[in-house]
Amino acid sequence: MPLVVEFAAQEPERLATWWAGVLGWTVVAGTEVRPDGPGVPLRFVAATSRKSGQNDVHLDLRSESHGDQNHIVERLFNHGARFADIGQSTEVPWVVMSDIEDNELCVLEPRKAYAYTGPLAAVVVDSTDPREQARAWAEELDYDIVAEQAEFASLRPLSGEGPHLEFLHNDDPKPGMLRPLPA
Template sequence: MASVVVEFSAREPQRLARWWADVLGWNLDAESGTAVHPGGAGVELRFVPGAVDKTAKNGVHLDLRSESHDDQTKLVERLFNAGARFADIDQSSDVPWVVMADVEGNELCVLEPRKIYERTGPIAAIVVDTPDPRSLARRWAETTGMDLATDSAEFAALHPASGEGPHLEFLAASSAPTGMLRILPT
């Protein structure tokens, strides 16, 4: 079974890697300084040099898990104090999650508590915009060995067979992923 890596294109890869390692409480790869490894359940985050500035919403983003509403508030405060900013990606004003952007503008969501994510670790889900969620989810299920949990034209989701680690979710969007993040099989 292959695992998944999230790769960020970054203006300052080492700085962004340090930021994510700090906010997640994960380990920064001492040798490269551009990879972040989970201490438990999670996925590797890699940071590579990017030649262009971010100009549009990423087609891939991370959803961060919270254990309670108080925990969600504290996580938002911790991210904000670390340099994250609130972001507007045309979300409704009544959604229960908080949309933010890291120090290089990559969107992320801080989710309200959801039982489905209780064993994922700090990253609840890796979310991918795609014109065809069903097809892409099936391909990733074959590649990773993850379980296909939801399979519709609008939303498809993969869950790790062990139940630990982030979900891989695919949302219907009018175009393929763009932006500064991508997922890779390893």
């Protein structure tokens, strides 16, 4: 069963258009962004309240080289993204930013594990039990578990193409924004 990632937005159509431009994907029905190749759809729904705190889901963008990582960061910044501090160390090799509605995202340094993901390397989800969540979603989506630890678990599509689905330990995650799509 396919997966969709849902984000609450003050201006769903504007945010969908922004993300379509960032990823090079297509806007469908005004508020859904679909990949033209490997990826998972992103859906933007009207928010019932203003965003507060960090999201329980964020997107990691893939880069092919350190120069490409810098180019992606510059392009995002020029399109309205801002640098964000979510408590990360100054020593991390990725860059944390937020989109035009303050949804966190990371621009990753080059990693071989994400070579076939397309522009979206991973969908990262906060979870009280990453292993349990990974096992449940692996069965639901028919994905392979590629890493499984107490603090982190990672899945990838059986084809090896498309973003990984990753779970990070968090003692107090918000309700999920991942949805299986009907077949």
